[in-house]
């Protein structure tokens with residue numbers, strides 16, 4: 001295990017501290033334990049391998065050691081909890097911006113938590129929150145970013161997937177991966193800080209909307225006990241997906257979205 005402070009100039013009261021582990025069950029579980037122990041926000045857990053990585057909707061997130069950025073960030077937001085969904089938006093934007101600036105890989109965002117390159121998933125986000133009043137709220141924002149998987153390895157993944165190597169031909173060393181994690185964390189940190197200010201929050205929502213491929217698409221949204229079909233028209237100020245259905249506009253805070261072809 002190694003530990004470094006990342007010099008990210010956000011707020012003087014937040015120290016961004018990266019703990020790099022070789023092996024862990026799940027960086028989200030590890031960061032959740034730190035949250036429950038009362039550690040301050042800004043703790044970043046990075047692992048080379050997870051033995052029990054988790055995706056959304058209780059899915060497994062499987063990696064081979066050293067192939068991905070597997071990272072979770074502990075946050076203690078002071079803004080109202082209805083805006084916590086925007087943390088996922090901020091992390092996906094940060095990933096997309098970092099992939100563009102560092103590797104010239106252009107991404108689109110699929111609401112709520114996927115970063116895509118030409119309809120293939122390069123990165124997924126799992127944000128988990130607990131709210132016990134403003135003083136006791138925490139969010140663990142986890143991200144899994146495919147780095148060095150080859151096209152052959154990715155062909156075995158059910159849903160279309162891609163990686164930095166598959167898209168750019170660049171195979172990151174361990175040092176390169178840690179460096180990428182730090183850049184991604186820094187990019188996210190400045191977007192996260194903007195969520196604390198209502199005007200800047202509107203700006204972030206605008207950025208997310210212009211990067212989001214779901215807007216304007218006909219979609220099927222699967223939620224526990226309900227499926228919606230309609231056209232995704234907008235993102236609400238809280239980060240919900242607005243869907244125009246036959247029975248009116250619905251605001252969806254969370255769900256599994258399938259982009260439908262016209263006519264379906």
Ligand code: BTN
Nearest residue numbers: 026028053054055056124142144
């Ligand atoms: C998804 O697309 O379903 C979300 C995947 C999130 C995976 C990351 S890897 C780092 C962090 N730790 C976990 O156990 N999950 C997230």
